[in-house]
Amino acid sequence: MWFVVLGLLLIVMKWLDFGPVGGWAWWWVLSPFVGAVLWWAWADWSGYTKRREIDKIDERKKERRRKNMAALGMEERRRR
Incomplete structure (x- = not known):
């Protein structure tokens, strides 16, 4: 859940060009969603x-x- 919240926050910051996040590449901004998918996959598997x-x-x-x-x-x- 926290990965998703962080990902949404980063998307908003990137979209508004707020702070240093505005200059980041999109794959950095979207990486928390990959973390969320990996977490959920591990939680279900284990x-x-x-x-x-x-x-x-x-x-x-x-x-x-x-x-x-x-x-x-x-x-x-x-x-x-």
């Missing part, structure tokens, strides 16, 4: 994306269980 999704689901399950136990009056008591 299973990183799926692990993050599973972690979020597990966290929601734990929170739902905690709320249900509290509603039943069966909260876990912390040990001293």
Whole structure:
């Protein structure tokens, strides 16, 4: 995501001829998009994306269980 935001910012700066970016070659300006594609390809290939999704689901399950136990009056008591 940050690669895309950076790429969009660089495109706007190049288009407005703002600062040193105005003098850069277009392939430098567009390079963050290549980084984004490589990142997403690696994240999908390595299973990183799926692990993050599973972690979020597990966290929601734990929170739902905690709320249900509290509603039943069966909260876990912390040990001293």
